[in-house]
Every structure is written in structure tokens, then in C-alpha cells.
Amino acid sequence: MIKKYCLFCDEMVSITSEGDYDKYLGCNCSPDGFYNLLRDSYEPINSLAHQKKRDMFHVVSAYIRELTDRGEKFSLSADDLESIVNSPKIPVTIEDKGNRLLQYLYRHSEAPGESVVIQPLSSSYNLTYSPNLQELVYIIDKLINDQYMIREGMTFKLTDAGWNEAAAIAGGKKLKPCIVLMSDAEDLHTVWVEKLLPKIEQFGYIPRLLRHTTTQNREPYSLEFIEESKLIIADLTGQSPEVYFTAGYALGLNIPVIWTVNSSDANNLFVQVKNIRPIVWDTAEELAVLLQQKLS
Known part of the structure; x- marks a missing residue:
């Protein structure tokens, strides 16, 4: 290797x-x-x-x-x-960077007071988007002084206050990974990115959009992206064979799949089987409501 x-x-x-x-x-x-x-x-x-x-x-x-x-x-x-460095999602203030550490501990804990080992700490300042270890140590000390966490060497524990703060940042519950499969149609991509992915996150998932493409600069349409997902949404608009195949792979792993299709393409499905009964949608707003009903 x-x-x-x-x-x-x-x-x-x-x-x-x-x-x-x-x-x-x-x-x-x-x-x-x-x-x-x-x-x-x-x-x-x-x-x-x-x-x-x-x-x-x-x-x-x-x-x-x-x-x-x-x-x-x-x-x-x-x-x-x-685009990564200039993204509005990148934390800039010490407070926001500290929140990222709280969220990390929250993801790795089941309850307040549970131990999480961060080792080696000297190489973990990227947990807070910090440029160096000194800033990470400062953030840790601040969170301890704010009574959000307890540190014992390389072991960290969220206090009740820290747990509640992290839960509030995460919307009160841990978000689960979700994959949205779709064809490479640009207008469809825009609808999902701008109007539907934010809604899916509100339903308790971290959505990631994968679309079949032959363009090298986009990430590979790989089955590895599917295996740890908790939900697959397969949009059949555009009739991409890869969407059918990848969603079928997910079903084989017992991952739930929600099928959707725009009404403009509903009568053109390649596969007509009783197990594929897609949600037919006209507008993004309508689909958001229908997905909420499915996921609630």
C-alpha cells in the first residue's frame, strides 16, 4: 500500500x-x-x-x-x-469554535458525564477549526470555566449544561446521515439544494446529495457513500439507471428508501413494480410537506 x-x-x-x-x-x-x-x-x-x-x-x-x-x-x-474556506458554515469566533467541540463530544456521548478520549490532543486542534494547539487549549479552558465540560488528562466529559447546550445547537437531537440520489439534471439539482435539503435537515437528518455524472471534478458516485446512511431518498426524475441500482443496493442493506419523482416524469418510469411507489410531486414546497409526513 x-x-x-x-x-x-x-x-x-x-x-x-x-x-x-x-x-x-x-x-x-x-x-x-x-x-x-x-x-x-x-x-x-x-x-x-x-x-x-x-x-x-x-x-x-x-x-x-x-x-x-x-x-x-x-x-x-x-x-x-x-468555497470551503469561504463557506458561511466555517466558524470564525471563539464561541462558535467552542460549539464545534461541544458538538463533537455530544456526537460521541450517550449522556452527560460520559467519557470521550481525544488523543493525541496535540493533533486535534482541527476539532475547533483552530490554526494551532494553543487556541484549542484556550477554547477548552473557556468551556471548562463556563462549566460546559470537565477535563481529566485526555478524557473529556460534557456537564449537564454542556450537554444541553450541544443538544440545543443540534436542534435537540442527533442528526442522522441521509443520502439523496438523483440524475444529473441541473434544474433538478438546484431545486433540491436550495429548497429541499434544508427541509430534510429540519426533519433530523444530515442530507448529502449524490448525482450520477461523468464529470471528473465531482465526487465519485460510489456505493461507499451509502453504507452508513440511515435513509435514502431516490428521486427518479430523469430516469437515471444509477439511481435505481444504488437505491436497490441500499434496500439490500436494509436501509429504508423513499422514492420520489416529479409529475412531469411520473409516466415514464423504467421500472414498474409494486415495491416502487414513488411520491409524485409538482413543486418543491409540496414535496417538502410530503417528506415531512413520511419522516414524522
Whole structure:
């Protein structure tokens, strides 16, 4: 197995090749998982100015860690770096960064007072999107002083107040990973991203949209993205064979599948079987209501 330094956390780890991507296994960006980097990205990333790397790489590392820790599979290319760093989802203030640590402990606990080991702490400052260990230690001390957590060496515990704060940030419950499968139609993609994915998150899921594409710069349409999901929404609009296949794979893993199709395509389904009875929708607003009824 080949070993390389991760560009974002500078740890040497094993990698494997999958199509046009290199899979980085178990680096500090994803200690218990992996992420995929488009192989054509090395040259443009390495050619960035030193200061730009210093400003960007710890943020990208933190973003990868947060998403993969939440159970999402993540792939990126050089073209994605600017959008990640400039995303409004990236925490900037010390308070917001501290909230990310509370949420991490919340995801890894079943109740207040349960121990969570963070080791090595010296390589875990990406948990708070911090540029260095000093800022992470400052955030930890602040959360302890605010009585949100208890620290015993490398072991951390949420107090009742910390647990309640983290639960409030998460909307009162832990979000479950969800995959939305769809064809590569751009107008359909816009509808889902702008109007439906935010609604699905309100229903208790972390939605991730996968669409079949032959464009290399998009993440691979891989079955690995399905296996840890708790729900699949398969939109049959556009009649993508990959949507049928991937949703069928999910059913084989006993993952629940909700089928949907826009009314414009409802009479053109490739497969007409009694087990596939899609929700037929006209507008995004209508589909949001129907999905809420299914998921409530």
C-alpha cells in the first residue's frame, strides 16, 4: 500500500487509488475514516503560496474531520478549497469554535458525564477549526470555566449544561446521515439544494446529495457513500439507471428508501413494480410537506 503525506494535516498515511481519486486513510483529517482527493489536484494545491496554505489548510482539515466524523463520505478537488474556506458554515469566533467541540463530544456521548478520549490532543486542534494547539487549549479552558465540560488528562466529559447546550445547537437531537440520489439534471439539482435539503435537515437528518455524472471534478458516485446512511431518498426524475441500482443496493442493506419523482416524469418510469411507489410531486414546497409526513 502506498503512503503519502496528507496535504492538509501533514501526516503520512496509507492511501489507495479509486478511479480518479486517492483515498487517504486515517490521517488527522479523518482519524476513524477517510477522504478522497482528486488526483489531478496535487499540482495546483502544491503551487499555492505558502501564506495561502497556512491560511487554508487547517480550515480544510477541520472541515473534512467534521463531515467524516458526522458519518459523511467526503471527496474534494483543488477547485473546492476556496468555497470551503469561504463557506458561511466555517466558524470564525471563539464561541462558535467552542460549539464545534461541544458538538463533537455530544456526537460521541450517550449522556452527560460520559467519557470521550481525544488523543493525541496535540493533533486535534482541527476539532475547533483552530490554526494551532494553543487556541484549542484556550477554547477548552473557556468551556471548562463556563462549566460546559470537565477535563481529566485526555478524557473529556460534557456537564449537564454542556450537554444541553450541544443538544440545543443540534436542534435537540442527533442528526442522522441521509443520502439523496438523483440524475444529473441541473434544474433538478438546484431545486433540491436550495429548497429541499434544508427541509430534510429540519426533519433530523444530515442530507448529502449524490448525482450520477461523468464529470471528473465531482465526487465519485460510489456505493461507499451509502453504507452508513440511515435513509435514502431516490428521486427518479430523469430516469437515471444509477439511481435505481444504488437505491436497490441500499434496500439490500436494509436501509429504508423513499422514492420520489416529479409529475412531469411520473409516466415514464423504467421500472414498474409494486415495491416502487414513488411520491409524485409538482413543486418543491409540496414535496417538502410530503417528506415531512413520511419522516414524522
